Amino acid sequence: MTSSEAQPTAPPPGPWPPRDAEHLLVSGEQMAALEQQLFASGLPVEALMEKAALALSRALRRHHGGVLERHGAVVLVGPGHNGGDGLVVARELHLAGLAVAIWSPFERHKPLTASHLRHTDWLGVPELQAPPDPAGPALWIDALLGIGQRRPPDGALQELFRERARQRPGRLVAIDVPTGLCADSGRCLGEAAAQASHTYTLGLRKSGLVQDDALRWVGALRRIDLALAPALLTGLPAAQPLGLAPGDLAAAPWPALDPAAAKYGRGRLLVVAGSERYRGAAALALEGASAAGCGSLRAALPACLAEGLWSTQPHVVVSRALACDDQGHLALAQLGEAELDRLDAVLVGPGLGATVGADGHGGRADEAQAWQRLQGFTGLLVLDADGLNRLAALGADDWLRERGGPTWITPHRGEFNRLFPQWSDAPALEAAAAAAGLSGAAVLLKGARSVVAASDGRRWQLLEAAPAAARAGLGDVLAGYGAAVGAMALAAGEDASAALLATASLAHADAGLRLQQGGAGRASAQAVARCLATGNRD
Secondary structure: OOOOOOOOOOOOOOOOOOOOOOOEEEOHHHHHHHHHHHHHOOOOHHHHHHHHHHHHHHHHHHHHHHHHHHHOEEEEEOOOHHHHHHHHHHHHHHHOOOOEEEEOOOOOOOHHHHHHHHHHHHHOOOEOOOOOOOOOOOEEEEEOOHHHOOOOOOHHHHHHHHHHHHHOOOOEEEEOOOOOEOOOOOOEOOOOOOOOOEEEEEOOEEHHHHOHHHHHHHOEEEEEOOOOOHHHHOOOOOOOOEEEOHHHHHHOOOOOOOOOOOHHHHOEEEEEOOOOOOHHHHHHHHHHHHHHOOOEEEEEEEHHHHOOHHHHOOOOEEEEEEOEOOOOOEOOOOOOHHHHOOOOEEEEOOOOOOOOOOOOOOOOHHHHHHHHHHHHOOOEEEEOOHHHHHHHHHOHHHHHHOOOOOEEEOOEHHHHHHHOHHHOOOOHHHHHHHHHHHHOOEEEEEOOOOEEEOOOOOEEEEOOOOHHHOOOOHHHHHHHHHHHHHHHHHHOOOOOOHHHHHHHHHHHHHHHHHHHOOOHHHOOHHHHHHHHHHOOOO
């Protein structure tokens, strides 16, 4: 049974995933505005701080109890409410009999934080007068600056964090946001930030904490649930990004195939991939497509692959053996109307090689005609890898807007920047949304935490992925798998929605995570394809 067939047979009602505290990603400003709504409703600031910090204290003792019992903690206290959270944590750890010290490099503190500082002093919690020893064994709890950071911390503080990471890696945890990190973009504000083994973010996940730039500083991200009233979250924009974790796959909008459907009613996909230089990409894309359970799988491949395909993938029909140029790159000129007939979806791109020819049209004139035929294709068109690089030479914006059917594009950041140079410096969530809105295509911007954006503004971002699966060929498997899932949806009379692209991306990431549990070496591209097909790690 394939991974998609193992899921519910009908799409779930309402949005996927739910717009709740477990899935919403917010900016620091949005989180601050939600807190102000709570305070305006009558909830005292002190009550929210106590609620958050008590939950934090329990989490720290649960996850770091051994270190705290043996070596205690040093709480780094800032001037604002992030520092107040840290002081309540220090109080609770001290009252539990653990060794705790406080260090605050600030002379002034907000009134509530100053009150907590007086109380910890009254309790006898020692306050360090000099910076803590970066080689010390105690767990550092970073409660310095929180979500409002816009400028880098001073140089001495950056150097202290740098030394801590060098001398005692893994012995720092952060409350809400590591010091020196932007909560919105995930970018380091200076030359160094606090490098946390764990970041305990309060209430809702801040969008910057799941961006690729943030991962080395954030470590394992854990959300501290504050049981926020659902009514508080309804005012967030409809296009608020949502985080996806493997547990969301069970309710994902998998294609609801007719159980009596024959092969042509279970998705018809053509894969245009490979070249003399990059032969493996085609095989991996076809393995990914096969893993989804697509009923009819065809391929347009270089002649060097087409001839022997029957021996390794006998279920794939070769629609056309295509020529390669003298550099070994696949030429699309022979891809005609006949190959595009009676299909639900076409995948173009893995391993094609660089653009053929150089006449200013992204290839020779006859190849440009093949792109015109693809533009008029009314089924789902999935463009990946070198298909995107060739599209960049055609002028992606206009070409995509004039497409005759739904389009999914799956670039990594380099390919995205060639397609949409105007957003090359934008954070992934913003860049993908802008490109989807302009082009009308669903955009999967691949990365350590991939983003999917719909043309209507909806966005999803993966919260987990396997570093060990970041290998050559993984994107080829994803392109084939996603295209096949899209073909199956169209065969079932459904839309090739961006939510379905997000579902395929999440399933692909989940396969890598499950394989990584058995050892980093197991998460190869071929193993990911097998895992998608069987649901097993083997």
